[in-house]
Amino acid sequence: MSTTTSTQVAPSTRRPLRYYQIGSHLFITVMLLLSLIPTYLLITWSFKNGLQYRWERWAISFPLRWSNYGAAWEIVGDYMINTIIVAFIGLMGMLLLSLIGGYVFARMDFPFRETLYYAIIALLMVPWVLSFIPAYMVYVRLGLLNTRLSLIIPELAGGPIFGIFLMRAFIAGIPEELFESARCDGAGVLDLIGRITLPLSLPGLATLAVLNFIGVWNSFLWPLVMIQDDAKQMIAVGLYKLARSATYGGVAGWTSQDFGVWGPLYAGYVIASLPLVLLFIVLGKFYVEGLVDSGIKV
Amino acid sequence: MTEGTGTAEQGSVADLSTRTPTRSGDLSTWQAMRRSWQAYALLAPVFILLLIFNYYPPILGLLRAFYRWRPGVEASFVGLQHFGVxxxxxxxxxxxxxxxxxxxxxxxxxxxxxxxxxxxxxxxxxxxxxxxxxxxxxxxxxxxxxxxxxxxxxxxxxxxxxxxxxxxxxxxxxxxxxxxxxxxxxxxxxxxxxxxxxxxxxxxxxxxxxxxxxxxxxxxxxxxxxxxxxxxxxxxxxxxxxxxxxxxxxxxxxxxxxxxxxxxxxxxxxxxxxxxxxxxxxxxxxxxxxxxxxxxxxxxxxxxxxxxxxxxxxxxxxxxxxxxx
Incomplete structure (x- = not known):
């Protein structure tokens, strides 16, 4: 097709194209608004008292009842602190093991390197349903039932599987000259990892940290079966139990008259979402890239 | 991977292993492995954790599917009974x-x-x-x-x-x-x-x-x-x-x-x-x-x-x- 015909075609196609663009904008906006409804309801409900919750379901009720948040924090705060402690300890270990593993596989040459590497990566193919029941039994046998360690270990042991995969690719991209000149200055392996690899692979580590933190924050079935002691419970299970007691038995410290438990309950949900929001604001780039890349690469 | 050969050519302090061609027999592979002890030592913690918590459970699960099994009781073999049930x-x-x-x-x-x-x-x-x-x-x-x-x-x-x-x-x-x-x-x-x-x-x-x-x-x-x-x-x-x-x-x-x-x-x-x-x-x-x-x-x-x-x-x-x- 010659260029002249295509330029002749252009004006006639422009008008449908504009309609198409407007139509797309409309469709996308409607879809996004629909998917935001639960989030909208969550936030408005969190500021209501019982009567407002009963009678003003869709509208924002004034004055905003901030005291719901104080009441919610009394209960949700402990679960959140538990989860942050577990996530932090697990993350530090997981990042260290992933960094070291990534370096060894990307930068060192040794017999059976690829065999060992694929032995790790193969674990990505094992679905969790296969290991869920036997893993529980192994943890029980090791006396880890109802301990925080039982929540940290899955992150520490399982996290580096994807971590090493990601960090190997990342560290392989660092120019060799940097390592070479450091070696000339007499740097050992630990120096090469700590002084050169670590500072240069911070974006990769940030992505890993974000993905793992989301995973820990959402972990539900494992803490549900491992932890019986409410004082050690993680946030997702904590919210589940809180919702049950709000529905069936009432919650100590919250008024159960006239639907009074609902405002604080939703305030608790909002508080539990805040760490993820904060994470997104601070590390949004790694958040999105991590999610997308992990999808593309696996 | 290209990085590996790169390090070998430069004769780095950390990676001497590839100087010995691994093809020439078991003995040289063994020598190469001994020279790369650092790599294995660095990977050891990961593999110990993976063996206990990530390799063992799924294998155990595949085996115990054929057993009657509960905490604190000796598992007993039941064959294909569970699948039948x-x-x-x-x-x-x-x-x-x-x-x-x-x-x-x-x-x-x-x-x-x-x-x-x-x-x-x-x-x-x-x-x-x-x-x-x-x-x-x-x-x-x-x-x-x-x-x-x-x-x-x-x-x-x-x-x-x-x-x-x-x-x-x-x-x-x-x-x-x-x-x-x-x-x-x-x-x-x-x-x-x-x-x-x-x-x-x-x-x-x-x-x-x-x-x-x-x-x-x-x-x-x-x-x-x-x-x-x-x-x-x-x-x-x-x-x-x-x-x-x-x-x-x-x-x-x-x-x-x-x-x-x-x-x-x-x-x-x-x-x-x-x-x-x-x-x-x-x-x-x-x-x-x-x-x-x-x-x-x-x-x-x-x-x-x-x-x-x-x-x-x-x-x-x-x-x-x-x-x-």
């Missing part, structure tokens, strides 16, 4: 059927809808609104999954739920029902959760895939008058088939293994209306202490996911972008 149980056909229904639906909501959404957003000319849409896709993802599930449970509530509230407001009160408590609607209510299924990782992954297609393909395509739906089917879809494959596999895995949502929303009820094999596995283990039986259900689910993943991998081949032709 499971496949002859009257509830099994129903829960397998539920599982396949959910799986088919997850393919639609997790692989198809996000693709349509991503194509539409990708073709928006105005870059500012494009960025805004991306941002709005992410906002619902910032709410933890358990909160989303509990919220939807409230939305479906027969007395306080907003769905029944809306129906009554529009004079359609006769349609109001206990969505999760009614055998006829419970499974569909579980599927409907998350409507309209656009936000989330799927759309972002497709957008990432579309972004990797080179501009010249779209230019060539426009010159040839290939636009709209034809372009979607002939250009966009073949070039993001890698992402389609991934989302399909994720939908299969979610359909077969994820029972968290069902556990929270209905716990398999009313009756067995929303029961799925994964939830049966969970109940058998943690409510009736039949860990061997649960492990055998886990093994069945593993075989299903593995076969399905393999089938998807064999049948879906991403097109290769070649601009020169």
């Amino acid at each position: 499971y496949f002859t149980s009257p509830e099994t056909p129903r829960e397998l059927f539920n599982m396949f229904k959910l799986l088919a639906f997850f393919f639609f909501s997790g692989a198809v809808i996000p693709f349509i959404m991503a194509v539409l957003i990708f073709r928006i000319r105005d870059t500012e609104s494009k960025e805004l849409y991306r941002l709005f896709l992410i906002i619902p993802m910032l709410v933890p999954l358990i909160v989303v599930i509990l919220l939807w449970k409230q939305i479906y509530d027969p007395n306080l739920g907003v769905i029944n509230g809306l129906l009554e407001q529009f004079g359609l009160g006769f349609l109001a029902r206990n969505w999760l408590g009614d055998t006829a609607t419970a499974l569909y209510a579980i599927m409907f959760m998350g409507f309209p299924w656009v936000s989330g990782v799927g759309t972002l992954i497709y957008l990432g895939g579309l972004g990797q297609i080179s501009e010249s393909i779209f230019d060539a395509c426009e010159v040839d008058g290939c636009t709209g739906l034809r372009r979607t089917l002939r250009i966009d879809l073949p070039l993001v088939l890698g992402q389609v494959r991934l989302m399909t596999i994720l939908a299969v895995i979610a359909g077969v293994t994820s029972f968290q949502t069902i556990l929270v929303l209905t716990d398999g009820g009313p009756g067995f209306a929303t029961m799925v094999p994964g939830l049966t596995m969970f109940h058998k283990a943690f409510r009736t202490q039949q860990f061997g039986y649960a492990a055998s259900i886990g093994m069945v689910l593993f075989v299903i996911t593995f076969t399905a993943t393999l089938a998807v991998n064999r049948t879906v081949h991403p097109a290769v972008e070649d601009v020169r032709h």
